[in-house]
Amino acid sequence: MTRSSFFFFCEEIQPERLEWLKECLTVPERPPSGPPDDNHRVHCTLYLTGDTLFSLIAPASRQAWDTIAGSAGVEIIADGDELELHGITPLVTSAFPGARIAGGKAAGDSFWHMVISRLALNKEGMRMAGFLLCHGPYISRVPVFALRFLESALLRGISPELYAYLDGVHAVHTGQRPSEFLNIGKEISNLADKAVTSGKDPWFSACSRCSAARGYYLQNPSTGICESSSCISAMTIRNLKEILGRFPYPHPILSHMCGGTAGTSPDESPGLVVFITKTPYYAEWTFGGISLAVAAAMGGIRTTVVFIEQGVYSVVGTHEVSQGDRIFNVQEMIMATGDVPGLNYVAYTPSLDKRNIKIEEMFDMVRPIHGTDLAGIIREQSESNHTRSTRVFLF
Amino acid sequence: MEQNEMKDFTELTCTNLMIKLKILLNRTPPGEEIHFFATREQVDNTCTPFTSHGYAVECEQSGENRYIVQIGKK
Numbered sequence: 001m002t003r004s005s006f007f008f009f010c011e012e013i014q015p016e017r018l019e020w021l022k023e024c025l026t027v028p029e030r031p032p033s034g035p036p037d038d039n040h041r042v043h044c045t046l047y048l049t050g051d052t053l054f055s056l057i058a059p060a061s062r063q064a065w066d067t068i069a070g071s072a073g074v075e076i077i078a079d080g081d082e083l084e085l086h087g088i089t090p091l092v093t094s095a096f097p098g099a100r101i102a103g104g105k106a107a108g109d110s111f112w113h114m115v116i117s118r119l120a121l122n123k124e125g126m127r128m129a130g131f132l133l134c135h136g137p138y139i140s141r142v143p144v145f146a147l148r149f150l151e152s153a154l155l156r157g158i159s160p161e162l163y164a165y166l167d168g169v170h171a172v173h174t175g176q177r178p179s180e181f182l183n184i185g186k187e188i189s190n191l192a193d194k195a196v197t198s199g200k201d202p203w204f205s206a207c208s209r210c211s212a213a214r215g216y217y218l219q220n221p222s223t224g225i226c227e228s229s230s231c232i233s234a235m236t237i238r239n240l241k242e243i244l245g246r247f248p249y250p251h252p253i254l255s256h257m258c259g260g261t262a263g264t265s266p267d268e269s270p271g272l273v274v275f276i277t278k279t280p281y282y283a284e285w286t287f288g289g290i291s292l293a294v295a296a297a298m299g300g301i302r303t304t305v306v307f308i309e310q311g312v313y314s315v316v317g318t319h320e321v322s323q324g325d326r327i328f329n330v331q332e333m334i335m336a337t338g339d340v341p342g343l344n345y346v347a348y349t350p351s352l353d354k355r356n357i358k359i360e361e362m363f364d365m366v367r368p369i370h371g372t373d374l375a376g377i378i379r380e381q382s383e384s385n386h387t388r389s390t391r392v393f394l395f
Numbered sequence: 396m397e398q399n400e401m402k403d404f405t406e407l408t409c410t411n412l413m414i415k416l417k418i419l420l421n422r423t424p425p426g427e428e429i430h431f432f433a434t435r436e437q438v439d440n441t442c443t444p445f446t447s448h449g450y451a452v453e454c455e456q457s458g459e460n461r462y463i464v465q466i467g468k469k
Contacts (some may be wrong), residue, residue: 149429209408219406224434224460240408328414336417 005379006042006119007259007392010050010145012052016247016309017277018055018064023371024378026071047115049079056099057091069096074377079111080104112152116387119252120158128203129153129160130246132393134257134288136170137184142256149254155193161251162188163243164206164235166288169214172206174236182395192234203246204246205238206231209291240295247272247301247391255393261379263389270389271302273377276311280330286314288335289395291368297343304377307366315347315366316357328334338365348374401446402431409441416445418438428467434460442466 007021025044046068048056055061056078068074076096080103083089089104103111120126131149135142150160164171176185188204195202208226211217217237218229228237247253248269252260263270273292278285288304297303307314319331334345345366347359352368359366369377380388404412412433420428433442438449438454442464454464 209411212406212414222407224458291408291410292412295408298410298413328411329418332418333414336421338416 004258005261006045006047008047008115008254009052009257010142011256012051013061013145015060015064016354018061018068020308020337020350020374021372022064022067022374025068025074027372027375029197043073045075045077045118047077049082049111049145051086053078053083053086053092056364057088057095069098076100077102077111077114080106082110106319112148115149115183116152116158120153122391125249126158128159128161128249128251130163130251130253132163132165132253132360133168134166135256136167143184144182147184147191148193150191152189154198154200159200159202160191160195161203161246163246165292166210166284169206169210169216172211172216173232174230174232189234190230204235205243206235207243208239209239212238224293240292244296244299244301250389253391257394259378259389259392261387264386268388270391271380272296273304273306273390273392275306275307275308275392275394276314279310280319281327285395286311286330287328290330294337294340294343297340300342302342304344304346306346306348306374306377307352312347312351312355312357315363316358317360323345334363334366346377404431404437405434409437412437412441416441420431420450420466425468428465430463430465432457433462433464435462438464
């Protein structure tokens with residue numbers, strides 16, 4: 001028996017991330033009873049594009065990639081167009097002859113067609129595909145990747161869904177006029193129009209909290225009700241609860257760094273695993289990740305938050321927000337939500353050990369986990385021993 | 396007292412308001428309440444459910460879609 005899972009990466013990957021990924025992918029499956037068995041292996045596809053591709057040729061990452069690429073059941077698919085953009089196709093093909101190059105000068109399907117074919121078309125009755133967009137346009141190519149994915153979905157008859165979150169809401173701004181780059185606002189509008197014309201039902205939404213913070217959702221002083229402002233008409237501003245209301249459907253949802261496991265029970269809604277990988281306060285990632293996780297759990301989605309890499313600093317020491325600094329204390333968020341049903345907090349011990357730190361004693365709701373536990377969280381088994389679907393997002 | 400200042404939480408999401416209220420209530424000494432402005436949706440979805448967790452919740456309309464909410468231990 002194998003379980004089908006995937007990871008999709010488009011940002012730079014440091015060796016530390018490859019180490020836990022390697023740990024997850026090389027753990028043999030645990031059969032319904034008894035010890036792990038080498039015959040029960042994982043089938044996992046790694047879809048790599050953008051800056052992730054550089055890690056394939058980075059000397060510091062080589063050993064980990066060699067192990068991953070040599071693992072039974074692991075397939076690597078690299079974006080040929082991006083490899084050619086960066087001029088590293090020959091380096092990657094000579095380093096990893098087993099890696100499949102899709103797109104670029106390679107014959108056959110483009111990378112994005114392959115992604116959508118594997119993730120969506122193999123699922124019976126799949127009608128939609130989504131992208132959780134957390135990056136703004138132009139400073140990042142992630143919106144371009146989101147559009148390529150959703151356009152490929154539409155070409156295959158699948159309805160596109162876009163969920164703009166954190167800086168991703170900048171994609172909704174009207175009047176974008178980049179001189180050199182793909183106009184993201186215009187392309188989102190075009191995609192929505194094409195979807196409607198072809199009889200599909202596109203669902204493009206931006207998070208109301210993130211939109212209000214960035215000036216796209218203003219309170220009308222006479223009614224007290226918030227209204228969208230300077231937004232393209234293709235996008236609707238909705239609260240996070242409504243956006244997360246799409247997540248229990250079984251369609252694939254990609255993000256800049258994500259993954260998932262296909263469950264064996266088609267009727268069960270996917271669970272959510274949120275990796276907190278960054279320090280708590282420098283950017284909005286930690287707050288955004290925990291907020292999304294709490295909202296998901298409160299919406300009935302079983303959710304696990306994994307503090308890993310630099311994210312372990314959220315559960316270390318005692319954070320004190322100085323008076324006048326208007327910021328959510330991340331530790332208070334964790335403490336206040338430890339009793340939310342269906343929400344679990346864990347911290348990855350190797351990340352703590354690497355930094356020579358420990359989980360603060362007050363966090364009795366945060367369970368320390370090891371590499372094998374991490375694989376079990378991503379490829380969760382139910383009490384009746386069937387594989388549960390999970391969505392994995394890295395913040 | 397910080398708890399007695401009238402805070403405006405109308406722009407918080409229901410999830411973040413829930414987190415904020417739990418943090419504030421944890422810090423509030425016995426016998427004291429917290430007071431704040433909230434919207435109708437926040438009152439219904441976030442504030443009222445605190446009644447089933449040992450808190451007394453009262454609200455009074457102060458404007459269109461604007462309510463003064465008081466929460467304290469029962």
